[in-house]
Amino acid sequence: MANEGFDLGECLARVREQDDSAARTLVKHLWPLVIKIVRSHLPRRTGEEDLAQDIFVKIFTRLDQYEARKPFEHWVSRVAVTTCLDALRAEKRRPEWRMADLGEQEAEWLEYVTGDTTDEAPVDGLAAREVLTKLLQMLSADDRMVISLLDLELKSVAEIAELTGWGTSKVKVKAFRARKKLKAFAEQLAADGKL
């Protein structure tokens, strides 16, 4: 994200003076940060470009609210995370998954995660990602957000608290409960063949 010769402070000052060229440069500069967050917390029926666009519009329209005490990227991340959280909350229904929806490698991962076996883990990492994504989609928006940030993005509890605006104890409780729900979902899918 660190573009050669890019001066964020100067760019922000120009954006505040309604300089469209500087605004476009800022979008390009922030794109990797924003799209990464969008990808991690994308609702099922939402296009990632649409959600990214909503986030950028919020960033520009709320630029006056940014206080220079904290890094600009932290503020942008918070705007992105809260926008994604709102989009996830707006999802009306959770999906219904069946074992038949899982590929062979995905089913292997599910059996591995839910089984008592001490065998080696399956090798297909993409399948692991698919299974995790499907299981995460069963969770509520808040639970999904906290597990994605904690386990997939390796954020600390303090970082999640800052990004979401929740207290650290709330983050810990949500993460604990979400893990229990995930275990129950995974076991139900493996045992009954559907969720």
Add this chain to the structure above:
Amino acid sequence: MNMKSFNDKWNEAADEARDNAPPLPDVPLGFPTRVVALSRAATQPIVTWLNSFERYVFKMVAVVGIVAFITGGFVVKDLMAMPSIVPTFEEEIAEQFPLL
């Protein structure tokens, strides 16, 4: 299966998932321009006939007030210039006792 065993295996799966994240796409063509245009549109106030009316309402009230003040002044001036229609005491006596 206990929770600890699940957590360990879940973390393993999460590590694999993280390592196999698909590459991030480049900025789509025209995306920055579209975002900037939408942001500008979102920050500009919406002009409706009501907004236009509101913009001039204070001037209109001021003009109406001045006109009313001037008109009132003329009315008062005319009233002052008109002869009194209320008869004086002497006139009333003269009317009631014509022979005096």
